[in-house]
Amino acid sequence: MLGLDFSTLISRILTLVIAFSVHEFSHAKVADLFGDDTPRQNGRLTLNPLKHLDIFGSLMLLVAGFGWAKPVPVNPYALARRSPSAFMWVSLAGPASNFMMAILAAIPLRAGWVTRFGTLGTASLLPSPYAFLTEFIFINLLLMLFNLIPLAPLDGDKIFSYFAPPPLARILDVIRPYGPIVLMLLVFIAPRFGFDVFGWMMSPALPNLWTLLLGGNV
Numbered sequence: 001m002l003g004l005d006f007s008t009l010i011s012r013i014l015t016l017v018i019a020f021s022v023h024e025f026s027h028a029k030v031a032d033l034f035g036d037d038t039p040r041q042n043g044r045l046t047l048n049p050l051k052h053l054d055i056f057g058s059l060m061l062l063v064a065g066f067g068w069a070k071p072v073p074v075n076p077y078a079l080a081r082r083s084p085s086a087f088m089w090v091s092l093a094g095p096a097s098n099f100m101m102a103i104l105a106a107i108p109l110r111a112g113w114v115t116r117f118g119t120l121g122t123a124s125l126l127p128s129p130y131a132f133l134t135e136f137i138f139i140n141l142l143l144m145l146f147n148l149i150p151l152a153p154l155d156g157d158k159i160f161s162y163f164a165p166p167p168l169a170r171i172l173d174v175i176r177p178y179g180p181i182v183l184m185l186l187v188f189i190a191p192r193f194g195f196d197v198f199g200w201m202m203s204p205a206l207p208n209l210w211t212l213l214l215g216g217n218v
Helices: 006-033 055-064 076-082 086-110 129-147 155-163 166-193 197-202 205-214
Strands: none
Touching (some): 006 055, 006 086, 006 129, 076 086, 086 129, 086 205, 129 197, 129 205, 155 166, 166 197, 197 205
């Protein structure tokens, strides 16, 4: 797929299954804890990847390194009755789970339990533990940062809206219906004209988080 070697493809498939399933389950679990049974009724309170994966979003992750899953349906009004911040916490749960998975995957690398030496040979079709963990960490950090962008339908839209002052929140309400179109334009069209908005937004954060988690051990 567009130059991907087989071992990298295997790493991304495993990451896709784990990261997306945990991300969406985290949304569902936190909504359930706040008393919204919508995710449960829709069969999303599960780690079963078949309930969460989106075909096109999964292909994008395999090819481009980022993608998306099926959004977990929630009832904002039911959440608001429990707490004004409930919808924000439900939205934050997904990116937070990606960060936690990146931290857990970084532990064996940071501790030196897994290194680039002494793993499977380069001729192997399977990824080495080192190659898988580094790919897993990178994609989870990328998914976290991508989802924190304050643009609908990403999680960052709901998170940012909670903290935004009323005038800015009203502007976000106006542009929210056009969010998916703007998102597609920024992802697929803008880079062709030299405007890599997401690359510009992530370039300071991603290397710094990578260094924070792994230090000089990778």
